[in-house]
Amino acid sequence: MDSMTFVLFGATGDLAKRKIFSALYNLFLDGKMPNSFSIIGLGRREWSDYTFQIHVEQSIKTFSRRSINNSLKMEKFLDAFRYCSLDVTEYEGYKKLLETIERREEQLGLPENRIFYLSVAPEFVDVITSNIKDSGLSSKKGWKRLIIEKPFGHDLKSALELNEKLSRTFEEEEIYRIDHYLGKPMVQNLEGLEFSNPVLKAFMNNQYIANVQITASETVGVEERSDYYDQAGAIRDMFQNHLLQLLMVTAMHLPNKLSAREVGNEKRRIMEFLRPLGNKGVITDVIRGQYVSGEIDGRPVVGYKEEPGIENSSTNDTFIAARLWIDDALWSGVPFYIRTGKRMKEKLTRVVIEFKNPLKDLNMLQHDVMTPNLLVIQISPNEGVSLQLNMKNPLTNQIEPISTEFSASPKNVPEAYELLLFDALRGDSTFFTHWKEVELSWRWVQPILESFEENSLPLHPYRSGSMGPDASYELLQEDGFNWWDL
Numbered sequence: 001m002d003s004m005t006f007v008l009f010g011a012t013g014d015l016a017k018r019k020i021f022s023a024l025y026n027l028f029l030d031g032k033m034p035n036s037f038s039i040i041g042l043g044r045r046e047w048s049d050y051t052f053q054i055h056v057e058q059s060i061k062t063f064s065r066r067s068i069n070n071s072l073k074m075e076k077f078l079d080a081f082r083y084c085s086l087d088v089t090e091y092e093g094y095k096k097l098l099e100t101i102e103r104r105e106e107q108l109g110l111p112e113n114r115i116f117y118l119s120v121a122p123e124f125v126d127v128i129t130s131n132i133k134d135s136g137l138s139s140k141k142g143w144k145r146l147i148i149e150k151p152f153g154h155d156l157k158s159a160l161e162l163n164e165k166l167s168r169t170f171e172e173e174e175i176y177r178i179d180h181y182l183g184k185p186m187v188q189n190l191e192g193l194e195f196s197n198p199v200l201k202a203f204m205n206n207q208y209i210a211n212v213q214i215t216a217s218e219t220v221g222v223e224e225r226s227d228y229y230d231q232a233g234a235i236r237d238m239f240q241n242h243l244l245q246l247l248m249v250t251a252m253h254l255p256n257k258l259s260a261r262e263v264g265n266e267k268r269r270i271m272e273f274l275r276p277l278g279n280k281g282v283i284t285d286v287i288r289g290q291y292v293s294g295e296i297d298g299r300p301v302v303g304y305k306e307e308p309g310i311e312n313s314s315t316n317d318t319f320i321a322a323r324l325w326i327d328d329a330l331w332s333g334v335p336f337y338i339r340t341g342k343r344m345k346e347k348l349t350r351v352v353i354e355f356k357n358p359l360k361d362l363n364m365l366q367h368d369v370m371t372p373n374l375l376v377i378q379i380s381p382n383e384g385v386s387l388q389l390n391m392k393n394p395l396t397n398q399i400e401p402i403s404t405e406f407s408a409s410p411k412n413v414p415e416a417y418e419l420l421l422f423d424a425l426r427g428d429s430t431f432f433t434h435w436k437e438v439e440l441s442w443r444w445v446q447p448i449l450e451s452f453e454e455n456s457l458p459l460h461p462y463r464s465g466s467m468g469p470d471a472s473y474e475l476l477q478e479d480g481f482n483w484w485d486l
């Protein structure tokens with residue numbers, strides 16, 4: 001892996017504190033950082049290098065999945081960190097930053113390979129990338145990469161504009177758009193699962209699959225993010241990015257080679273075959289919900305409109321469910337159901353693939369109630385895969401479901417940010433979102449955004465602690481299915 005400089009915009013912020021420092025530290029412990037590297041943190045605060053290093057250490061102590069038990073290693077790790085105070089809107093600061101980077105490159109004998117990680121609000125992306133270019137930070141002697149956080153735009157128009165601006169400074173191959181769901185180990189495992197199990201590959205098509213259900217439910221409410229969330233809603237916060245990415249990786253045809261380009265092409269293909277909703281589709285295939293008060297884990301919680309910072313008149317979506325169709329040869333006729341929401345019964349992310357039941361259709365087992373075969377991919381909080389089959393119980397002589405399972409506890413597996421940063425360090429963008437996918441996702445959700453804005457779709461209240469409004473169950477019942485709330 002090439003030695004490099006990691007320039008972190010927003011180093012004093014929440015994401016850096018909770019995710020980025022710990023990810024870098026765990027990579028360092030696992031020997032997955034380059035032999036030689038420099039990390040420059042940036043923020044407006046007037047911090048010294050020492051204050052910054054203490055902040056990094058504290059953040060790791062609080063948020064890392066591993067505890068610090070080797071102080072020498074920690075010391076060596078912290079030694080790579082320097083801090084530079086910079087207002088991203090002021091050009092002069094970038095010159096000072098360049099001097100700091102070059103000084104460290106010289107001290108450590110580093111080539112001019114630079115990663116710029118933009119852990120800042122989206123409105124700063126344009127000014128930062130322009131200043132990187134104009135100030136000479138994007139040296140021609142080494143490689144440069146840009147890591148950028150979500151949200152990537154607010155709708156189709158703003159995403160197109162943002163992409164156009166980025167492309168003035170960075171090539172598409174140099175841009176690493178983070179969708180942390182693609183960093184979840186089980187999501188990264190999906191291709192391997194199909195690749196190493198030809199039996200699964202053989203059955204993953206419309207001949208055998210009845211429907212696919214993707215759920216990302218959360219128990220938390222709007223938390224302290226009312227300003228952002230009331231503008232974004234579940235559609236922008238989760239659906240347009242994380243959930244559509246899960247759809248792409250679940251449905252994509254397995255390429256012959258698992259390279260960034262091939263995987264990107266296959267994901268894009270899925271989005272191209274996704275049936276556009278149109279105005280009618282929004283009404284028939286999309287359910288919008290908002291939580292009201294209820295109980296979660298035995299604790300009463302308030303409704304969305306009672307949350308601090310939320311107006312009583314808010315029509316923001318805290319839940320969305322949708323029925324989607326991929327009109328290609330493999331999936332045509334198989335409905336994909338997606339749902340996500342806040343203040344639901346449990347925190348989980350899961351894909352359930354329900355197989356067809358030809359015996360039921362033939363009415364051959366009149367006395368046995370047969371559960372369909374299910375392939376359940378548990379993405380979080382625990383990682384796991386289970387396959388539910390049916391077997392006759394010799395004691396009762398009844399057909400009963402049996403399950404083969406594998407699962408791992410989250411403590412033992414690397415976090416999404418570790419896997420993603422490791423990939424970015426070695427220049428592998430397979431598990432980052434590529435522009436075409438982002439564009440097609442916005443294009444697909446745009447009619448939903450418009451109907452939400454016009455308030456032309458019912459806003460179904462749902463009780464906190466439930467799995468969403470009844471209407472989302474009715475959506476599946478129309479097709480003779482039910483959500484598998486396993």
Ligand SMILES: NC(=O)C1=CN([C@@H]2O[C@H](COP(=O)(O)OP(=O)(O)OC[C@H]3O[C@@H](n4cnc5c(N)ncnc54)[C@H](OP(=O)(O)O)[C@@H]3O)[C@@H](O)[C@H]2O)C=CC1
Nearest residue numbers: 010011012013014015043044045087088119120121149150
């Ligand atoms: N926090 C999270 O869990 C997640 C965050 N994200 C995304 O990551 C990005 C960062 O989020 P988060 O860390 O929560 O945000 P915070 O508000 O916690 O941090 C913002 C950072 O930006 C810096 N900053 C703000 N204005 C300026 C400026 N004019 N010049 C230089 N630095 C500036 C702040 O530094 P200072 O105050 O010192 O000036 C601070 O380091 C956002 O795009 C967010 O959407 C994505 C997923 C999850």
Ligand SMILES: O=C1O[C@H](COP(=O)(O)O)[C@@H](O)[C@H](O)[C@H]1O
Nearest residue numbers: 180216218220237238242349380
């Ligand atoms: O991006 C986001 O994701 C989190 C959920 O992530 P998870 O890894 O805990 O499933 C969500 O709470 C947040 O609103 C959203 O911005």
